[in-house]
Amino acid sequence: METKMEKGFPAPLFRDPIFDGASDPTVIWNKKEACYYMFYTQRRSTSVQVGFSSIHGSKIGVATSTDKKGWLYRGTLENLDIEHGHNTFWAPEIFEANGTYHMYVSYITGIPTTWEYPRHILHYTSENLWDWTYQSTLQLSSERVIDACVYEVCPGVYKMWYKDENHDSHIYAAQSTDLYQWEVVGEEISDCSQEGPNVFELGGKKWMICDCWKGLSAYVSDDFTNWKRCPCNLLVGPGKDPSDQTNGHHADILVENGEAEIYYFTGQYPEDCADVGLRALTAVQGCMLYAEDDKLCCVR
Template sequence: MTLLYTDPVHLAPTDPSLIAGPDGSWWMFYTQRRAREPDGGHRWVHGTDIGVARSSDGLTWEYAGVAEGIDPHPGRNTLWAPEVIRAGDRFHMFTSYIPGVPDQWAGHPRTILHHTSTDLTHWRYDGVLPLSSDRVIDACAYELPEGGWRLWYKDEAAGSTTWSVDSPDLTQWSAPVQAIGGDPHEGPNVFRLGEFYWMITDDWRGQAVHRSVDLTDWEPAGRILDETALGFGHHADVVVERDEGWIFYFTHRRFGFADGVLDPHRLTDVHVAVLRAEGNRLVCDRNAPVAPNYLAQGEIRCP
């Protein structure tokens, strides 16, 4: 596997989202879980900032602090799962928000915040998205071929399934509808590769894959990142160039310790693998080498 990045401060980066910056470098935004948090329970996954790392080639990443000014409320709160896209001359960030620093996973309201920026550094708060419940996380936005945008997300109040809303301008939103039902899952990510649109979702056993020709009707299309020996790949993002993609995902470490970490399972790393469409299936060889400067070659589409 190609190990890309480990957060140098809290040792537990998750939920990566990549975007090409205005200066030509690549930016990775991620949930900065706090593996060294001494308290019990699940405080370590709450009270989190959005971490930032930068790279010129996609293989060597440098920590660039945290996204500043994106918590609109006083005190210490929780920010998860950034989705960063570019629309025209502006960047948009959608983050999952939980008030305070809970010590349990369940039982707390969750909303998705919207921010905009011209430089990926200074962010303006544009409000809370009007979605299907107050238990929503994990936004993913994709530009529709006929114009406008669609945003998918996880609704925990609806069986932890994927829902979507449409917008002509990323400010007005349609009524929510369910996009993918079935067993619980999270972290939807949508992209075009080959002849299909693809949606991958994290069901905690790797990534379930669906494909579509219209971004509306989805059919199951296998699994990726589900090799037990390599560790399941979680909450992924995909960057596409022509007929090839790269999938960025995180794994939990199964071995090794770090000073001040209560449980080594808290330690996570971000990896990358080549992703290809072969007919009606996605193929991902996590052991295949990734070319140097792979993100610096040609025209890149960042879905």
Template sequence: MSDPTATAPEPGERIPDAPLFRDPMHDGATDPTVVWNAEAGEWWMFYTQRRADAPGPGFGWVHGTDLGIASSRDGGRSWLYRGTARGLEHQPGRNTFWAPEVIRHGDTYHAYVSYITGVPHAWVGDRHILHYTSADLWDWTLASRLELSSDRVIDAAVWPLPEGGWRMWYKDEADGSSIHAADSPDLYSWTPTGPVLTDRAQEGPSVFSLGGWYWLVTDVWAGMAVHRSDDLRTWHRQAEPLLDAPGRRPGDDAVGNHGMCLAQDEEGYLVYFTSPGGDRPTRVQVAELTVVDGVLRCDRDAPFAMDWRPERTVALRGGDLPD
């Protein structure tokens, strides 16, 4: 519940849209992630473009999906649909692409994408994480299929390790939908390091740094579970989840699902999606994050202004990764 004494930003302050974004093609934008497009001078959002309007049996409408792209020139407050990522197909026919993780290192953008062959009507079939590279965020080239802990892996999240190299967190459905990790010295070769979170089924990990701590936020289908660490290895689950009760903004009247967290200096933001009424159409939303006495909090109804800038971004999203 929001603070009843909080005052709304004054007219002219930089208030983000609510909903932040809706996909104009199929109305099924989910699993959003944002990255600074240095060449265009814009923030870009990549997302799973669910086919909420698709006929047919079962869960075919959540498969056969492209990766949608939207752009923002006003610090993330409003978004324009731009199309879909190109060059992802590497098998014939219609296939499924989910949950992009997009980062930049040097002059290269890297995308780690969940992939399923074909358009299944049920939750069946192998799932793999594919690694793509790009020079412009439009056109992508397949680098490899990652060999991880099983053939049922999705939802990659990547963050640099303090001693060098990178760690990836992902969901392993073959291990009770727990969160596993893998390490890489170069963003190309990855070695599984084992399970990280095994206390419950969960998905959609997002890792970031805010308020002097590392945070790992996961989707538990009843809001977001929060885990805190000081070394990116040992995680302690926070008692209070995030977004576990519906909000009051337009299109925010449902629990929050699979999102990503963006830190701007000492400010934090959670970009997530909702399915109001449990229906197929979805909404992308953004809410402010704060750290109070070592606890990560998110009051989705509280008024806030927002102006993302690449030079203020903490690691990964607003510029080059560390060498």
């Protein structure tokens, strides 16, 4: 019988071979190609840094795998721009519904060197995970929203959670019955500022994790609306691998056959590293995730 430690993933799980700044991963099964796809924010970590420029100007990177252990870089998603110029794409949320793939991705015009610019969530659809058609720019609770997570909370009813930076970076929610028209239902997590919500079911319960910059906060719910904070954060501090040197950040959960895997990113060097260039390098990591009573745990 496998123990939790015997199910560990390689570390790092994936490094972006172009800019070495893989972050915000999401993993999905591609039925047509019979393999897993990882989509991620391709941070320009090794590019020139002017203010916060290397955090912006990112494309959505793509890697594939047949076993979720070894990942092959395949390039970036092209033709996503809705206006001229070099623009910014972050944190894709991608899933399949009724035979169509949907992507909700954070978008910023251009390559800002500061944080003071509008941010929106764009909706795209695809039949093959490569060719995407722009559908709309979502009208949500403010002009500074990022990090969408979408989950079917009951048959034909979808809920989206996201970070609203104009409202103390709390987690807000919207609801839809067709994935195209969304109605904001308001603030849902307000105990602290955080980002990157991800909602899933495991062990008969409903869970949300968020990146609170002190590891990952975790919440449990009976109804996908009222959330109870779990006592302990996940992925606090560095891991044991030399590439895993910070808190875990912005994670995705893949649940298959009753088992869960968590994909997250970390800095490759400690947060107090004197070299700013090295501090910018990130990598995707992975491990198993377990539900035990009213808490989550993972073996890093």
